[in-house]
Amino acid sequence: MAANLPVDGDGEITEINITPFVDVVLVLLVIFMVTAPAMIKESLKVKLPKTLTSDLAGEGDQVGVAITKSGQVLLNGKLQTDQTLREALTKYNPETRFMIMADVDSRHGELVRFIDLLKQNNLNRFALQVERVKNEAEQREASE
Secondary structure, eight states, X not given: OOOOOOBOTTSOBXXXXXXXXXXXXXHHHHHHHHHHHHHHHHHSOOXXXXXXXXXXXXXXXXXXXXXXXXXXXXXXXXXXXXXXXXXXXXTSOTTOEEXXXXXXXXXXXXXXXXXXXXXXXXXXXXXXXXXXXXXXXXXXHHHO
């Protein structure tokens, strides 16, 4: 089946169908929108401190918070500025639990500043997330 192209009297094509071009651009836009958040998370890696003991997470609503090595704060995976962080924290219920993942190389002051913001908003339920390492006895049991 041949395509019907609009031609003038000289046999030249006078119009171009841009529908396939728009389709390709929209597909590329969707791919970019889907992969952009994943690329941001990969670029903001957080290395947790290692401990032999850790508390288990309790029940109830939990919010994940990450503080990166450079001091950036991610609330539920979304990068926050100081202003958006203050606004977002006002919307949480005092019973909400915050799991704070601070990079082992982050500055102590950034963590303290975030905890202070929580307390200013009457959000007193938070825990520091750590990476639990096995002690020697647990490592032997796991290898058997």
